[in-house]
Amino acid sequence: MKRFIKRIPCVRILNALILRAATLLAPVVPDTVLRRIPVVGQFRLRLPNSQEVCLKTDGYDRVANEVYGDGIDGFEKSTMRLFLQLLEQVGTFLDIGAGTGIYSLIAAVDDGQREIYSFEPVPRVRARFETNVKLNGLSNIRVFPNALSDRDGEIDLYVPAGPVPMLSSTLQGFREASEVLRVQGVTVDAFVADHDIPSVDLMKIDTEATEHQVLQGAVKTIQRDAPVIICEVLRGRTEQSLHSVMDDLGYRYFWISSEGLVEKERIAGDEASRELNYLFLPKGKAQEILQKTENLLQGIGSRRVPP
Template identity: 30%
Template sequence: MTEKGKRLIENEHVAVKQCKYGTMMYNTNDAFIGRSMDLYGEWCDNELDIIGQILQPGCLVVDVGANIGTHTLFFAQKVQEEGFVLAFEPQRLSFQMLNGNVALNGITNVKTYQTAVSDKEGKIPVPVLRPTVKANYGAISAQGHEHGEEVEVVTIDSLNLARCDLMKIDVEGMETKVLKGAVKTIQAYQPVLFVENNHQTNSKELIETLYDLGYRCYWNIAGYYNPENFLDNEENIFENMSPEVNMLCFPKHIEVAVHGCPEVTGSEDSWLKCIERVREEMLVGAED
């Protein structure tokens, strides 16, 4: 391990390390986010490269599904002190790390909420994961559980925001519900939407909801490993994993050139179909 990648603090399941966007604490038993932070000092940096081209100082960002704050810290830095980030994370232990990472970096333009976000207000049970057990802690949905700690559920519309420039939604299959609870906000401010679409069973309804809101959608499909990662680690532990799949969405009336992100062709489209189209286009180009 290089000096740059040295753990500054560690205990049974928590480590602190200097990472790409600041000093970060993470769960060393988290098989995805935690392991990526430990080995690479970053998580899904391709997503941040895309989003970073959109954000400007003064923007208001809504981060739904903030986890431990890997994206939250980046957003806060991009929008600077004149901007603001609202970060939502329902899992208590992840929420505690989110707050720790905000505090460790002296960030003052972030407000955190230990709440779930959906289409209706209320309360739901959210399971508390054992932090000493190896697991994919970022893949646990807040819905569909009978037991757990009671957590408040809010809608984005209930916040009565005065502005919204970007909404990032990564909630393990609840993305459509989040959008349906944000219709008034989206109609009022027309934010850019960055929405996870990893779940094939939910994809059709999610795309239709975005179309109904007046958006054009573009696939952002990328592997978890970044060859140019912060810690210069050449080992790709995610080589055999399915990619991370999101949609970058703009209001239809806005003319944008989205390079490297093919447009979603309809509600029946999928990231697998998109990859096949790109592959066929490359073959045709090679023949020409």
């Protein structure tokens, strides 16, 4: 019965009625309550350059629910603002652990000439991503089912329960898993070579405590291209391993905080587990990039546009 009740807001007709009632009650109902209402159907997300991303959701995609309510600022606000500024200098983007694809979709719509290679190994998560790629008519995103790692070959992926399991990991025991999928692992270096990618400008890595393995498999690409890297850091999980890979590659480390970029000599995950991402900048490009992102916390307007 509890599961049935939870599904009620995700039934499309009922969802429309609930959202309509919520709109009318907005002056008296707390935002914290309103934001817990999922959205079902299609809506358009406006980017700062007035481009729009169309998103289709059945109510179970947490990212879609968050950006429906608060626009671009609804999901990973500080990282998203930084990402939008970094895109100005990005021709090729690797989105590793893409989930339902919000970063890839934004990057693709922002510039139709940009090349995006996205990786999401969980089939039911990837299917939602691919639906929105088609919905937006995007030809500059290629979505791959691989799990990026430090080796090529088959690898176990531990998948939590739920319609949209966004916390899947190749690290056994990281989360309680309801199923184990055998997926094809690949290194960034092998992928870049196999697909004749001439240069990588930006990598975003969110693989649930295996980011250091992804980077270990990307060393040749990093040495060749010195890409900007956005990397999730979970406290007490990967910090030392990240240093083991990155320290010899000539990078500076910045925590992406709600107050802006904070340079760190030692990588340390957020104690509060709120701001999870770091920016790794190649030392030769760091000053130029920092100058271009100095207005990180200034208003980047975004809003939801109804269908």
